[in-house]
Amino acid sequence: MLILSPSQSLSLWHKAMLAQVRDDDPDLTTRQMAILLTVYLDPPPHTVRGLAANLGVTKPVITRALDTMGIMGLVARRRDERDRRNVLVQRTVEGAEYLQRLGDLISQQAAETV
Amino acid sequence: MLILSPSQSLSLWHKAMLAQVRDDDPDLTTRQMAILLTVYLDPPPHTVRGLAANLGVTKPVITRALDTMGIMGLVARRRDERDRRNVLVQRTVEGAEYLQRLGDLISQQAAETV
DNA sequence: ATATACTGTTCCAGAACCGTAACGAAATGA
DNA sequence: TCATTTCGTTACGGTTCTGGAACAGTATAT
Numbered sequence: 463m464l465i466l467s468p469s470q471s472l473s474l475w476h477k478a479m480l481a482q483v484r485d486d487d488p489d490l491t492t493r494q495m496a497i498l499l500t501v502y503l504d505p506p507p508h509t510v511r512g513l514a515a516n517l518g519v520t521k522p523v524i525t526r527a528l529d530t531m532g533i534m535g536l537v538a539r540r541r542d543e544r545d546r547r548n549v550l551v552q553r554t555v556e557g558a559e560y561l562q563r564l565g566d567l568i569s570q571q572a573a574e575t576v
Numbered sequence: 577m578l579i580l581s582p583s584q585s586l587s588l589w590h591k592a593m594l595a596q597v598r599d600d601d602p603d604l605t606t607r608q609m610a611i612l613l614t615v616y617l618d619p620p621p622h623t624v625r626g627l628a629a630n631l632g633v634t635k636p637v638i639t640r641a642l643d644t645m646g647i648m649g650l651v652a653r654r655r656d657e658r659d660r661r662n663v664l665v666q667r668t669v670e671g672a673e674y675l676q677r678l679g680d681l682i683s684q685q686a687a688e689t690v
Numbered sequence: 691a692t693a694t695a696c697t698g699t700t701c702c703a704g705a706a707c708c709g710t711a712a713c714g715a716a717a718t719g720a
Numbered sequence: 721t722c723a724t725t726t727c728g729t730t731a732c733g734g735t736t737c738t739g740g741a742a743c744a745g746t747a748t749a750t
């Protein structure tokens with residue numbers, strides 16, 4: 463149970479967004495970020511279809527986001543050997559480090575918020 | 577001074593991103609969101625050049641974002657009559673309401689975070 | 691008056707995204 | 721076996737964003 467007023471929320475959101483924009487890495491889209499966080503925070507397995515349903519978007523959106531984030535090294539794909547129609551989305555060391563930095567950044571901005 | 581652990585930060589970020597993706601409104605890009613929040617949270621005046629420098633992006637990025645968010649009604653442009661080279665970025669009722677909803681949403685997600 | 695500096699915008703080619711629809715591969719059921 | 725269903729991906733046409741360069745309009749300085 464976190465106490466975070468709407469005003470504090472916007473201030474925190476602002477700082478986090480600014481930090482994202484200012485660093486040199488290319489920004490993830492809102493959808494990509496939602497997918498990435500879901501893969502790392504929700505329990506596996508994660509399939510394309512499951513992610514699409516969870517986020518309320520079409521399957522090609524997931525496929526394309528996985529393509530992009532795969533190239534970035536943030537997630538990996540693997541065939542489900544038990545049902546080879548499925549693709550299982552997996553975490554990577556690089557992705558875990560990326561989100562760890564993000565969490566640290568937000569946490570730090572929160573600490574500096576009045 | 578807010579206490580928000582990295583883990584709580586990611587969880588909060590996740591929920592906020594999911595809410596953004598799931599609603600029907602088109603998602604703002606990270607840059608657009610950063611510009612919008614800067615205009616509403618930092619003291620005016622806001623110029624294209626100032627915003628570009630503050631965010632570390634080029635001026636066309638600001639111009640285009642103002643075009644898009646202007647069509648959405650989230651911000652407005654006005655010539656600076658004292659120096660007609662400048663464009664002053666102004667807040668709108670619709671933009672204020674948008675950010676108020678965003679702040680409420682994040683605040684509410686925070687309250688539901690363990 | 692004229693050159694210079696500065697502002698925001700527009701133009702350009704390229705990249706990434708979008709939704710819809712069609713698709714091949716794999717599993718299921720008759 | 722063969723039709724059907726269920727996967728994820730690809731193809732299509734269109735929109736939006738990107739950085740860099742050129743631009744017109746305004747202010748300033750000589």
